[in-house]
Amino acid sequence: MSATLAVSGLVVVQAVATPAPAAAAATPGYDTICENMHTLGSLTRAGVGRARSIMAGTVDMNQYGTMRLATNPSWKPQSGLDLAGDRYMHSLHWALPLLKTGLALGDSEGLAMQRRFTAIVRDWVADNPPKKRTYWQNHPQYLGFRIGTFVCMNRLAASSIDRAWAAKQLKVELAKALAYGTYGNNTTMNLKLAAYAGAKQAGTEAQRTTLRRQALTVAARLAHSDGSDLEGAPGYGLYLGTIMHRTYNVFTAYGAASSASSIGSMIAARSNFFAAASRPDRYLETIGDTHLQRIPAGVFGSTSAAEWVRTSGASGRTPTRTYSRYAGGYTFGRSGWVAGVDTSSTFYSLRTADRYALPSHRHADTTAMTMFSDGVSWVADPGPYAYNGSSLRSAVTRRNAHSALVAPGTPNRSVYGQVKASAGSAYTHRTCVYDPGYLGSSGFELARCVYYLRGIDAVVVEDLVRSTKVSGTVQQQWVLPAGVGVRTSGHWVALSGKDANGATRSARMLTTGAPRASAGTTTAGILGQVYGASSRGSVVRVPIPVRTGKTARVVTVFTSSGTPSVARTTSGGRKALRVAVNGRATTIATSVNEFARLAAKVSFGRSKAKARVGQKVRFKARVTSLGLPAKRAKVVLQERRKGKWRKVRTLRTSKSGLAATNVKMTSKGTKRFRVVVRAKQGSKGWRTVTSVTRTVKVKKRR
Structure with missing residues (x-):
């Protein structure tokens, strides 16, 4: 560079x-x-x-x-x-x-x-x-x-x-600049860069050394090793990349060659991520606070995959991966890479949010999807609108504004999604994400599996919903951009739009649910993909009613390649889907059995870290699992004694998986406790799950 x-x-x-x-x-x-x-x-x-x-x-x-x-x-x-x-x-x-x-x-x-x-x-x-x-x-x-x-x-x-x-x-x-540590987002990187230059001009050698090291620390912390960002928005990852590039230039100009080399390596590692996050029209998908933008010149190397995307194949290295999942909580898939003006490829994204993300630019978007094919954005993400504190800005960051599963209540943004399965091959992509964000507010557990079937060019979405508290209806929601026409009939949704050349294109959506289309409002169907400007599209919702303790499922197929069909079948003894487009069929094993095989999730804590002999310590646990009621679990509190884990008592769980008990401390010393979850007799598909260990230090009686 x-x-x-x-x-x-x-x-x-x-x-x-x-x-x-x-x-x-x-x-x-x-x-x-x-x-x-x-x-x-x-x-x-x-x-x-x-x-x-x-x-x-x-x-x-x-x-x-x-x-x-x-x-x-x-x-x-x-x-x-x-x-x-x-x-x-x-x-x-x-x-x-x-x-x-x-x-x-x-x-x-x-x-x-x-x-x-x-x-x-x-x-x-x-x-x-x-x-x-x-x-x-x-x-x-x-x-x-x-x-x-x-x-x-x-x-x-x-x-x-x-x-x-x-x-x-x-x-x-x-x-003041030195008082700020190395936490924060891209703004901290910008500060450390400028402060390093300020220290070179008017500071001490100690300040210069500290700020140079801090700049390197922030740069490394804001990006995962696979190149994805921690901001929850690819656009801000790209903005961070430009700051890193300027840092490279400043380090070089001041003679900090080794530090410049480290920054250069970080920049190079990010190329594949931005290539994967780019749609066939070369714009970054507008996930989180990302507005419609292209990869700029002069940031990535001339032989990089990002340069190939920037120049539409005129230079750079042709990307090879058609399926990528990143630690920043992103999945991207596509039919292929086409040089020049690409109005034939299919592209999709899924927000898994399975890692810690900085809150500034991430939306409440776990399970959110987008789809772009034949030169048209059919299913969209709202983008950032503007940082003006308006109700519109607030609306686009919420779950209700996204092409995602929307349950009653408000999702907890500090509870992240969990990827349960992911695989990409020459024929099929599969990504399954579990979303427990609504458990605390309304008690709904959500899971979304997205399959891309390359042989028939179809995106299949399988959604599973379980209610742990009350019966209710979860919406499978699809936000369609302005300019996309929509018409529903039974289980069918017909879409129409125009590509960059003005040619009319069409796509079909088939669902096992009952789709309903409506005009966009200020809370759903609003898009702010260009900073400070908003547009209204339309919204297709597929209701998923579910009763307490039960699991409901809806399957939806998207394709721009013809007329789809979907039917339930079996494959290798497992439940499966047979999906066809214009008569060409692919069979995929679905997530129902896969989620049934998942172990329970268990959280465990105690009310006191220290106690005295004779006092009681309260222990609480929550056991959850998609598709399997908590009553099928045997929950045991154990204590470590004489080198072995020994049973204290069996805990009774509520319908929502909550359990609590008081344990009297009978002797002094350091006591270690844990919760073990096993399947009850006759319940198939559960593996034994062990919680983290909690320690209580017990002092002698007063």
């Missing part, structure tokens, strides 16, 4: 512009370090129009609105800015075109621009002394951009007095 690939451009969420040409490095106002601090502020001469607009009192904050800049700014929220714009005001990086373009012009107009830049940043510091700065002024994102602004001022300002003043500000800001 070349160090000259400096990424800069406008602050568009998750987006970057084309890298600066090498020739720009020789122009006044251009600085390699400065250009890699920011994504706002055009490169020198190209920013004349923006700089002149700022001089006239208008600051274009792009999707965040327009800021009116008074001669003596008040630095208070403005009606022309959204919530993010009001906060970005304190970043000061929007003023950099005045400095850079002013230096590039080198005439009286340029001198006036440089003076105005200095007046703006000095006025902000005077009006916002360190002790009065709020959390949002010192939030990692805005603090990072502001530190970068002072770095640019320290390196570029014509006046030695201004450079020394900027160095003084850097020393103040570095103390």
Whole structure:
């Protein structure tokens, strides 16, 4: 990766512009370090129009609105800015075109621009002394951009007095930057990058070492080893990739070659993930807070899979995998890779959310699906809309806005999905995810299995629902984008749309349930895939009624290749589905037996970690399993004594799997307890499950 690939451009969420040409490095106002601090502020001469607009009192904050800049700014929220714009005001990086373009012009107009830049940043510091700065002024994102602004001022300002003043500000800001640890999201990475440059300009060697190591730690922590992100949104993983690329450039420019090499390796490892997350039209699927965007130039290597996707096959390495499951909670599958304009491939995604995700940009989207085929997005994800605190923004992050299983109640976003089965072959993809998110609120257990049958080009969705508390109805919900026509008839749903060339396309949906179509509302069927803009599509819902203690199942088939059919059958003694499209059939063993073989899930805790002889300690356990009532489980509390686990008592569980008991501590010492779950006699399909061990330290009686 070349160090000259400096990424800069406008602050568009998750987006970057084309890298600066090498020739720009020789122009006044251009600085390699400065250009890699920011994504706002055009490169020198190209920013004349923006700089002149700022001089006239208008600051274009792009999707965040327009800021009116008074001669003596008040630095208070403005009606022309959204919530993010009001906060970005304190970043000061929007003023950099005045400095850079002013230096590039080198005439009286340029001198006036440089003076105005200095007046703006000095006025902000005077009006916002360190002790009065709020959390949002010192939030990692805005603090990072502001530190970068002072770095640019320290390196570029014509006046030695201004450079020394900027160095003084850097020393103040570095103390706050160092106080932030290595937790957080992409904003922390941006902060550590800028702070490292600030420490190189005005800090100590100890600060430089700490911040360089912290930048490496954050970069490694925000991405799994398979390249997927922890943000719950591929677009923010891509944005993190651009920050990492700028970090690579800054490390290289400052001579930190080893650290630059580490960052470069991390970037390269992410290529396959972004290739897999891209639809056949080359846009990233809008999962979580990802808006419709393409992979930018200059971030990934010229021989990478991501470069092949970016150029539609003109360069880069052709991807080979058609099925990928990632630790960040994503599954992607497709029929194949087609160079050029691709209006023939099928692509689908499934949100498994089976790993910890940072909450900032992840939606409540476990089991959410999308499908794109024949050049049309048939089943969509809502995207982010805008970060303005509106009810619309709140709506698109909820489960109700997604093409997912929607149960009564509110899912717990801290309870993650669990992948129960996954496999990809030349003929069939299979991914099964278990979603216990509703257990705490309404007692529903959900499971979704998605199969892609390559031989007949069909996506099959099998949904299982179990109620542990009360009877109710879970909705199998499909959000269709604006422009997709929908017509229902019995178990059939006919879809129509147009591809990028304007050609009319069609798809069919067949379900064992009773589909109902309706127009989109502000809570379901709303899409904000372009930042700050929304559209309404339509929603198809298939109700899945289920009684307490019972399990219900619905199977749905999607295809754009013809007329589908589905029938229950057996394969190798197991329950199976025979799915056909235009007479060509594939038989797949389904998840019913597979979920029946799953062991119970058991959580276990105690009320006290310490007790005295004679006191009672309360132990609680919850046992859950999809498709098998808790009454079929034998739940035993055990204590470790004399080198063996010995039974304390058998616990009686409620319909929802809850059990509790009090145990009297009879002797002092460290006591270890656990819960073991076994199948009762005559119950097939359960494996023995053992909980984590809980320790109670017992002291002598008072």
